[in-house]
Amino acid sequence: MRPRSDRVPVTNAAKATTLWGVVSVLCVVLVAMGAFGIAFGAVNIDLGTVADVIWNRLLGGSQHIGGVNDQIVWNLRTPRVLLAAAVGAGLALVGTVLQATVRNPLADPYVLGVSAGAGLMASITITYGAAALAGLPTSTTAFAGALMATVAVLWLGQRGGRYSPTRLVLAGVTLSYLFTGLTSFVIFRSADPDKTRSVMFWLLGSLGQAKWSNIAIPTTVVVVGCGYLLLQTRALNAMVLGDEAALSLGFPVHRLRWKFLISTSLMTGVLVALVGGIGFVGLVIPHLVRIIVGPDHRRVLPIAVLVGAIYLIAVDLLCRIVISPEELPIGIVTSVLGAPLFLWLLRRKGAER
Amino acid sequence: MFTVNTSSRRIRRRSALALTVASCVIAMAGCGSDPGSTSAASGQGAIEVQSCGRTVSLAKPAESVVVIGGGSVDTLFEMGVGDRVVGVVGVHAKPAEKYRGQLGELPDIGDALPGREALLALHPDLVIAEQGRTLSGDGGTPTTEQLEEAGIAVYIANSGCEKNSATNKVSDVFGEIKNMGALLGVSDGAKTLNERLQKVLDDVAKRVDGRKPVKVAGVTLIGSDLWVNTGGLDVDIAELAGGSNSLFDDPSEEFKILSKEEITAANPEAILFFPSTTTNDPVGFVQQTFPTTDAVKNDRILIVNPDTAARTGVRPVYEVEEFARFLHPEAFKQE
Numbered sequence: 001m002r003p004r005s006d007r008v009p010v011t012n013a014a015k016a017t018t019l020w021g022v023v024s025v026l027c028v029v030l031v032a033m034g035a036f037g038i039a040f041g042a043v044n045i046d047l048g049t050v051a052d053v054i055w056n057r058l059l060g061g062s063q064h065i066g067g068v069n070d071q072i073v074w075n076l077r078t079p080r081v082l083l084a085a086a087v088g089a090g091l092a093l094v095g096t097v098l099q100a101t102v103r104n105p106l107a108d109p110y111v112l113g114v115s116a117g118a119g120l121m122a123s124i125t126i127t128y129g130a131a132a133l134a135g136l137p138t139s140t141t142a143f144a145g146a147l148m149a150t151v152a153v154l155w156l157g158q159r160g161g162r163y164s165p166t167r168l169v170l171a172g173v174t175l176s177y178l179f180t181g182l183t184s185f186v187i188f189r190s191a192d193p194d195k196t197r198s199v200m201f202w203l204l205g206s207l208g209q210a211k212w213s214n215i216a217i218p219t220t221v222v223v224v225g226c227g228y229l230l231l232q233t234r235a236l237n238a239m240v241l242g243d244e245a246a247l248s249l250g251f252p253v254h255r256l257r258w259k260f261l262i263s264t265s266l267m268t269g270v271l272v273a274l275v276g277g278i279g280f281v282g283l284v285i286p287h288l289v290r291i292i293v294g295p296d297h298r299r300v301l302p303i304a305v306l307v308g309a310i311y312l313i314a315v316d317l318l319c320r321i322v323i324s325p326e327e328l329p330i331g332i333v334t335s336v337l338g339a340p341l342f343l344w345l346l347r348r349k350g351a352e353r
Numbered sequence: 354m355f356t357v358n359t360s361s362r363r364i365r366r367r368s369a370l371a372l373t374v375a376s377c378v379i380a381m382a383g384c385g386s387d388p389g390s391t392s393a394a395s396g397q398g399a400i401e402v403q404s405c406g407r408t409v410s411l412a413k414p415a416e417s418v419v420v421i422g423g424g425s426v427d428t429l430f431e432m433g434v435g436d437r438v439v440g441v442v443g444v445h446a447k448p449a450e451k452y453r454g455q456l457g458e459l460p461d462i463g464d465a466l467p468g469r470e471a472l473l474a475l476h477p478d479l480v481i482a483e484q485g486r487t488l489s490g491d492g493g494t495p496t497t498e499q500l501e502e503a504g505i506a507v508y509i510a511n512s513g514c515e516k517n518s519a520t521n522k523v524s525d526v527f528g529e530i531k532n533m534g535a536l537l538g539v540s541d542g543a544k545t546l547n548e549r550l551q552k553v554l555d556d557v558a559k560r561v562d563g564r565k566p567v568k569v570a571g572v573t574l575i576g577s578d579l580w581v582n583t584g585g586l587d588v589d590i591a592e593l594a595g596g597s598n599s600l601f602d603d604p605s606e607e608f609k610i611l612s613k614e615e616i617t618a619a620n621p622e623a624i625l626f627f628p629s630t631t632t633n634d635p636v637g638f639v640q641q642t643f644p645t646t647d648a649v650k651n652d653r654i655l656i657v658n659p660d661t662a663a664r665t666g667v668r669p670v671y672e673v674e675e676f677a678r679f680l681h682p683e684a685f686k687q688e
Contacts, residue, residue, distance in 0.1 A: 041470050076473075198486065326464070
């Protein structure tokens with residue numbers, strides 16, 4: 001007698017259909033959230049004018065071009081929303097990949113000390129002036145700091161050319177403490193309260209620097225990173241099982257781990273250099289998505305990318321309106337929202353996954 | 354709105370014409386007339402002034418102004434153009450009480466820092482900022498470039514440029530007032546104001562001349578740190594007022610963080626206390642922190658209200674007089 005089951009078997013085709021359904025819905029939500037992000041802010045601009053500005057800009061009309069509304073909608077809000085989407089997607093992607101790569105649920109884009117390295121160099125540039133670091137702007141020195149941290153962690157985290165997840169995480173956490181301590185020293189020694197304040201703004205993160213001329217690089221890096229890492233979902237699934245299991249399935253674990261660490265560190269470095277430290281996105285979003293769709297990276301990765309983008313656009317909008325006309329640094333809001341959300345996720349049924 | 358650079362001769366010609374009509378401008382502004390009617394200098398050619406290495410150009414005098422740095426609002430009122438102020442961002446300072454009522458209800462464009470969108474939406478002809486860092490793009494502030502792209506001229510006081518602030522002097526305010534007067538088309542109002550301020554400084558100098566300088570410590574409380582004036586504007590104000598900063602002089606820096614022990618060991622004769630971090634009892638704080646100093650023993654403590662702070666305009670000059678009255682009260686017995 002055949003065992004009876006009330007559950008209908010779910011085929012791969014059905015799973016794929018469900019995935020594409022969810023992705024489609026999230027794409028619609030992303031576009032809607034982007035529209036909200038552009039339509040609302042510190043200044044009330046009626047939706048018709050917002051639509052006119054966008055329409056004229058996209059289709060070459062002349063109405064509203066060059067005016068205050070055009071400046072706010074097209075030159076301030078639109079690149080900012082695009083950057084928020086790119087950064088949110090990038091951080092969520094990197095967090096998801098790193099959690100699998102180092103097999104540590106606490107891993108986030110900053111676990112390897114990338115953010116702390118960038119923060120140290122940014123604080124030196126802001127406090128002592130660009131001349132102290134060969135005249136380079138803050139974003140460039142921050143990226144150099146991120147690279148420096150990456151190289152140091154990869155060197156410290158390997159033994160005999162192989163990377164141990166535990167050693168990598170410990171090296172990253174240790175270097176983070178070192179860089180954070182040095183950053184505090186630089187701030188402490190600063191004789192200028194204005195510069196101290198600027199360093200604090202940088203460390204807390206902001207999308208306020210977004211403009212058409214500087215969003216191309218982070219956007220391209222995130223798109224290319226997504227393209228590459230979304231093709232690695234099977235390898236990520238195998239790595240979660242452990243090195244031996246992954247090797248037995250035919251995945252060159254050590255080479256892949258090196259590739260994933262390099263690609264995620266570069267992505268993080270580019271994002272942090274422009275927007276500063278935005279915490280919790282890369283930690284919370286992957287866990288949230290796993291609880292909803294399960295641990296399979298073929299589903300987790302694309303959905304995390306979309307949810308990350310939607311989340312950061314929403315948080316940035318909140319930052320712009322909550323103490324309007326001034327702005328909250330985005331790192332404050334991502335932490336204040338992220339911590340309770342993470343704790344709630346931990347308490348939920350199904351969090352064991 | 355903006356024009357390209359023109360010759361300095363043209364500026365002088367415009368200034369001369371502005372001088373001719375400025376008395377009317379001041380009279381009309383003083384009577385609370387329509388701001389639009391005060392722009393008698395309109396159409397007289399381009400106005401250009403230098404600001405932190407940039408040339409600020411206006412085709413005609415600014416008729417709507419946003420002031421970033423509450424203290425500078427006083428300067429505009431004293432030049433006779435207070436009614437052109439359409440927005441104020443205090444940056445921890447407030448306009449003088451007597452002018453607040455005249456400002457009326459202004460739109461909220463930020464308190465500690467200007468909000469980017471709110472300032473753009475107000476679309477003034479001119480933004481006057483005491484400090485360049487308030488237009489750095491940090492913390493939701495606009496950048497100078499963003500404002501200029503929207504057709505808003507930006508004048509940053511030279512004392513607030515990205516340079517060593519330890520070189521700032523009280524005498525710099527005369528150039529700043531002249532520049533503001535030019536941008537607002539009231540060069541004669543600015544000239545009259547400068548003459549009056551010079552008289553204040555001359556009077557103080559005459560009164561403190563020959564008196565023994567009082568050894569001061571200018572102490573600002575930020576968090577739990579004590580920032581002591583070592584150079585720049587605040588030291589110059591104290592010295593013009595008959596004080597001496599010799600205990601802490603360091604011409605290379607404007608401030609230095611010192612410990613209680615270092616300040617106590619220096620034994621200042623008077624303490625100018627700037628409670629940047631809110632303190633319930635600032636006099637009590639100074640008394641408890643430096644109980645053995647001559648300043649505390651002789652009750653020579655002056656609390657400088659942060660609301661009255663300003664890095665340029667009329668306030669540094671008035672502060673010279675205020676400090677002189679505190680340091681040398683006997684010099685002001687015969688008013």
